[in-house]
Amino acid sequence: MSSPATSSDREKVVSKLPGWLRQNLKIRAAQHGIEIQAAVEQGINAWCSLASTTATVDTAGADSFSTFLPPGQWDEFRQVVADRRVSLIQGLAQAVQLWLDSNPAPDVERPEATRRIVVCNQKGGVGKTAITAGLGEALAEDPNTLHSVRVAKALAKALRASDDQSGSEPASDPLDIESLPGLGLRVLLVDFDPQCHLTNQLGGAPLPMDGDSLTNHMAGSPKGEIRDLIIPVDDDTFGGRLHLLPACNDAFLLDVRLSAVRAREAALERALAPLEADYDVILVDCPPSLGLSMDAAAYYGRRRDGENPGQSGALIVVQAEDSSADAYELLTNQIDDLRSDLQVDIDYLGIVVNLYDSRRGFIATSSLQGWVDIKDPRVVGLIGDLKEQKEAVRMKQPLLSYAPKSQQAIGMRALAREIA
Structure with missing residues (x-):
């Protein structure tokens, strides 16, 4: 014995x-x-x-x-x-x-006020939608179930040794993976992109052009209650904690309609305000744009009175290649101008390097090092370019439902804890 x-x-x-x-x-x-x-x-x-x-x-x-x-x-x-x-x-x-x-299960630690995370980059194709969905799924996972999570030291090790990796995903020692309870937060994903990628990837249907939409609410001409547009995402996995506000193709006209709206930078905030009491976190998947819609999204993520730094703000998704760096500079210039013009605090929550594959050689590894060298904002996530995310999109399922033990899912949970 x-x-x-x-x-x-x-x-x-x-x-x-x-x-x-x-x-x-x-x-x-x-x-x-x-x-x-x-x-x-x-x-x-x-x-x-x-x-x-x-x-x-x-x-x-x-x-x-x-x-x-x-x-x-x-x-x-x-x-x-x-x-x-x-x-x-x-x-x-x-x-x-x-x-x-x-020792009963502790209550989920909920933020005092709804956190607002704006997932953005002016460049398309960097995977903003995948990061928005994966992060939201990781925040909403069951707190009474254990999930595989890559701990922070593994991310740091991967970043330090990025040019030594030979695989498409940073190597991870088994000791760097922990089994941790889900965060159990109530999460709303907002598809703010007229291309409707987030809606389609999660198995939803874009809202009809002749019906109500987020665009109508932002433009001041709603056709009903905005909460009536919300749909659940995979209740079996996320227990009713994860919801989606689908997009509509009418968002292509949003900048034109916003030009006639008073205090247009606050249009997204006015539209989503009725929903905030129902959620711990609202994640906005932004379009690849530097127009008025991006101004409204950045303003929505500003630090409100009484809110601690780093609770809400902009999460920037990039790739380890040169064009992402150019787009990053355009985006940060826009946010900095908005800060100055409106005298508001818009925090950067960090940089996520997505679709990383060190087998692409010097361009990938040197670009990753360039992101790491920025320091402010720092890199808070490194997600590999692996097949599971693409398969989940094809199957129109959430990644953390389709492949919960995949390296990408493990990385999404790590990202959620980095910014939680």
């Missing part, structure tokens, strides 16, 4: 637990940010302190379970189990269940 003390001055113990109880223990320990061995230690101490045994736990199908406990605790526990005339497996199951009951 036990082996010599480990280097951490604990002894390995081996018993049995039913699979469902092991899984609950694993998830709850991760939710509270403690190691499983610490949770079992606390549960055994609490169970031994009780005056009697607790309710019987169904241990059918129990199989091997091992952990590390302080020296002597397991022997003391075995004695209490014998005194109470229950099996060792039953005693351990009761101890673990007692810890679970005493």
